[in-house]
Amino acid sequence: MSENPELVINDRWIVSNRGRKNSVDPQKPYAWLVEKERSISGEIEDIAIIFLTNRECPFRCLMCDLWKNTTDESVPAGAIPNQIKWALNHLPEVKHLKLYNSGSFFDGRAIPEEDYKKIASLVSNFETVIVESHPRLINEKCLLFRDMLKPELQVVLGLETVHTEILRKLNKQMTLEDFRNSVSYLTQHRIPSRAFILLRPPFLTESEGIYWAERSIDFAFSAGVECCTVIPVRAGNGAMDLLLGKGHFAPPDIHSLETVLEYGIKLNAGRVFADVWDLGLFSSCNKCIDQRTNRLIAMNLSQDIISRIECTCD
Ligand code: SF4
Numbered sequence: 001m002s003e004n005p006e007l008v009i010n011d012r013w014i015v016s017n018r019g020r021k022n023s024v025d026p027q028k029p030y031a032w033l034v035e036k037e038r039s040i041s042g043e044i045e046d047i048a049i050i051f052l053t054n055r056e057c058p059f060r061c062l063m064c065d066l067w068k069n070t071t072d073e074s075v076p077a078g079a080i081p082n083q084i085k086w087a088l089n090h091l092p093e094v095k096h097l098k099l100y101n102s103g104s105f106f107d108g109r110a111i112p113e114e115d116y117k118k119i120a121s122l123v124s125n126f127e128t129v130i131v132e133s134h135p136r137l138i139n140e141k142c143l144l145f146r147d148m149l150k151p152e153l154q155v156v157l158g159l160e161t162v163h164t165e166i167l168r169k170l171n172k173q174m175t176l177e178d179f180r181n182s183v184s185y186l187t188q189h190r191i192p193s194r195a196f197i198l199l200r201p202p203f204l205t206e207s208e209g210i211y212w213a214e215r216s217i218d219f220a221f222s223a224g225v226e227c228c229t230v231i232p233v234r235a236g237n238g239a240m241d242l243l244l245g246k247g248h249f250a251p252p253d254i255h256s257l258e259t260v261l262e263y264g265i266k267l268n269a270g271r272v273f274a275d276v277w278d279l280g281l282f283s284s285c286n287k288c289i290d291q292r293t294n295r296l297i298a299m300n301l302s303q304d305i306i307s308r309i310e311c312t313c314d
């Protein structure tokens, strides 16, 4: 692990290194798409994702770039239902829906509580609704929203890493106990949860990155999540680029993502997915990047180990 005695990573330092936000419309989601996912029962199903435009997350995690598509102030009541209505008009009919809001769904300054009823009625035809939240914002509001919903509610929580020193440096403002308590709370109330896990956060070598991602999967399943998604860490938010320039961060290699996904699937403790967005960033080999990406996608969907790609870059 590299040392960084001169750096004080806090909200102010992280925000001071940011660039400009993108221009967003509070009445429209900033993106929407459909992707395939393997369900708990083993079927490959389409899931719609609506990326809601709302007020920036109050946390300032070191690796986060989600602030880029947020507003500075809360959006007015009614805006979030309008965004959902807009997106549903542009999306095909599918059974499952992710409502991702670049922060926490249960942050009242992002999603006004008075909109819950309208949201619940708009999504009543889905079988599952998946939202994301910081573990410290898991409370009775989840139950309030769950009780209004016809579909099953699932919640994704960022665990990031179980390396406690790195977790502190990520400025996540969360302990492993917070994560465990939130998962327990959701489980007690029969709300399935998922975890986001980072592959190679800053200050770790490649092999440490693999080791800690695997330990984080172990921890997440032992806490009670049903599914883990492994996300290779990238630069691009200002602070991470600065760490990259100083040698405190390097993006993980796609081979490591393959190793961690294989590990997670072999555990057989729940579904494990690799985030496959823009994987070209994590490979320097043009010969095998497409094959490796396809292998990761196939393993996500089959939850089986597929034979490794052989290439001169191994
Ligand atoms: S809690 Fe999530 S959305 Fe908020 S800053 Fe951290 S990573 Fe980003």
Ligand SMILES: [Zn+2]
Pocket (backbone or CB within 6 Å): 285, 286, 287, 288, 289, 311, 312, 313, 314
């Ligand atoms: Zn190669």
